Amino acid sequence: MPVLSRLFFKLYHELLELSVWILVLLCLAFFTLSWGFFWLAGETALTANFVTYVYFAATTASTVGYGDFSPQTNAGKLVAAFWFFPGALLIFSAALGRLAGSMIERIRRMADGHGNYERMIGAxxxxxxxxxxxxxxxxxxxxxxxxxxxxxxxxxxxxxxxxxxxxxxxxxxxxxxxxxxxxxxxxxxxxxxxxxxxxxxxxxxxxxxxxxxxxxxxxxxxxxxxxxxxxxxxxxxxxxxxxxEALVRAAQDPGAGQILMALSAANVGVTIYSAQTQNPLEVATLQQALTTLDATLIAVSQPDESDYSFCPYPELLRAGGAFYYLSKARMTAKVIQTAAGGGDVSIVA
CATH class of the missing domain: 3.40.50.720 (NAD(P)-binding Rossmann-like Domain)
Known part of the structure; x- marks a missing residue:
């Protein structure tokens, strides 16, 4: 008896929540019974072909009602009026409500900070x-x-x-x-x-x-x-x-503090950007290429070295080295490579 009681309350809870499996079961039961009622009413035009019946049920339940298929017998019309129309509308409304409710709940959870973006790539x-x-x-x-x-x-x-x-x-x-x-x-x-x-x-x-x-x-x-x-x-x-440090710079060199702030913001004037070379590159060639692009080289760093080199720069930037430049916008690797002469020059921006 306790087992039956728990089972009953479980089913009752699932019905109140309108679980997906309950909704699917109700749909199958309703449309199967409806097919049987129409068949008993002599509506062979609706029941003889499965696709025709599904089409009729879908257009009726969604209230589209094209009118190309409808019950022809008096018994079929009564089945449609007192059973199929209200039942189909109820099922369709329940399905839409379940779908809309799930979407709203998902959006609400995301807005409340309970979303899961573990599968998001490149965030x-x-x-x-x-x-x-x-x-x-x-x-x-x-x-x-x-x-x-x-x-x-x-x-x-x-x-x-x-x-x-x-x-x-x-x-x-x-x-x-x-x-x-x-x-x-x-x-x-x-x-x-x-x-x-x-x-x-x-x-x-x-x-x-x-x-x-x-x-x-x-x-x-x-x-x-x-x-x-x-x-x-x-x-x-x-x-x-x-x-x-910034306070001292601003005190000793008026305006330096404002410039430091501007160089750190991507939406104000010029900003510091970085790129990496995949093969050895002469710094003089790189410096000239950046100048033609209205950019200014400010520092380079060799691979496996934590220090940065400022002007005067080393003659050669080894493969895997990074360089930093001032520009109004980030430049693509292709643009820098073309300005540097292309060929063996390979840049990753």
Missing amino acids: TVIVGYHREQTPLMVENLVAGDDGDDKIVLLTKVADADVPEGVYLVKSDRLDALAPLKRAGIPKAQKALVCAGSDAETFNTCLAIRELNESVHVAAFFEDRDTAHRAARIAGVETVVANTS
């Missing part, structure tokens, strides 16, 4: 939310023209003001593997980490590296020692607060 994930800085980060990512068209924000803030076009993921922790997976870290292209504290940022960097060994991670730290450890252990690119 740019921002970990941590700051009411003033995060919208500017999104604006600069879009303006940087580096393929950041899928931006996911992972935050602990309940009332985060999410910029338009950004996917939201909410979690109580930023350094836990589960929310980072939901934010798309396993297949992400890059990640920007700016958590509430250096300790949380450090742990988040380690968790990200555990999920994705190749994703490029940029993380902000207040403390230089913590930033150095994160760069060495987690292999992330660290950005350290340089308020004191």
